[in-house]
Amino acid sequence: MTRVSLGVGAAVAVLAATGASAADLSVELEVPTQASAAYHKPYVAMWIERADGAPVGTLSVWYDVRVRHGNGTVWLRNLRSWWRSGGQALTLPADGVSGATRSPGRQSLRFKGDQGVLAGLPDGDYNLVVEAAREQGGREVVRTPFKWRSRARAARTETRAAGSSELGALTVAVLR
Numbered sequence: 713m714t715r716v717s718l719g720v721g722a723a724v725a726v727l728a729a730t731g732a733s734a735a736d737l738s739v740e741l742e743v744p745t746q747a748s749a750a751y752h753k754p755y756v757a758m759w760i761e762r763a764d765g766a767p768v769g770t771l772s773v774w775y776d777v778r779v780r781h782g783n784g785t786v787w788l789r790n791l792r793s794w795w796r797s798g799g800q801a802l803t804l805p806a807d808g809v810s811g812a813t814r815s816p817g818r819q820s821l822r823f824k825g826d827q828g829v830l831a832g833l834p835d836g837d838y839n840l841v842v843e844a845a846r847e848q849g850g851r852e853v854v855r856t857p858f859k860w861r862s863r864a865r866a867a868r869t870e871t872r873a874a875g876s877s878e879l880g881a882l883t884v885a886v887l888r
Contacts, residue, residue: 734825735862736887737771741842742880745816746849753813754844754878755787757794758821760829763837763857767797769829770806771840772821774813777805790845793853797841822887825862835861844878852878858886 743754755775760768773794776784785804789795804810808828823830838860845851856873870885 734830735860736825737823737830737840737858737860738883738885738887739771739821739823739840739842740881740883740885741819741821742882743814743816743819743844744875744878744880746846748849750848752847752849753815754846754849755791755813756842756844757788757791757799758840758842759794759797759799760833761797761839761841761855763839765839768833768838770794770799770802770809771823771829772811773799773802773804773806773809774811775804777810777812787845787847790851791843792845792851793841794843830860830862833860833862840882840884842875842879842882844875846878850878852876854879854882856882856884858884860886 739758757773758771760771762768773788775788778784788799791799837857839855839857841853841855843853852875854873854875856871858871859869868885868887870883873882874880875882
């Protein structure tokens with residue numbers, strides 16, 4: 713039996729030639745318009761948890777990043793589910809995770825499969841969890857399951873869910 717050793721560059725070339733590439737995660741989220749005289753944009757957290765509910769990591773957190781001295785983070789504990797699942801341990805602002813609150817409408821995000829929480833995520837069944845909370849408003853959590861396959865094996869897979877008040881339609885797609 714002959715043993716062949718490939719360098720890193722050759723291994724990458726072999727993967728590229730076979731069409732294997734890291735999958736990405738696409739999230740489409742609707743932030744509904746609220747009929748309120750004192751409307752405040754919602755704070756939103758998105759994270760991944762295993763099918764058994766154990767937290768994996770945070771993908772994105774939208775909060776008021778403009779507040780002086782980082783005081784916008786004070787209200788993040790109103791995202792109670794995210795806060796308990798690991799948000800309180802996250803040092804903010806976190807590069808690639810933190811962002812400003814967003815206006816009502818359709819929001820599109822894409823997370824690279826070889827970066828952040830998705831890098832090294834084992835293949836399996838997971839939930840994408842999105843939580844929103846607004847000052848003088850409500851709080852809502854929406855979960856949607858998805859199957860993570862880190863390497864290209866099949867076409868795009870998509871799951872959908874919807875909130876009823878603070879969150880609208882949620883679509884999660886694993887892109888190959």
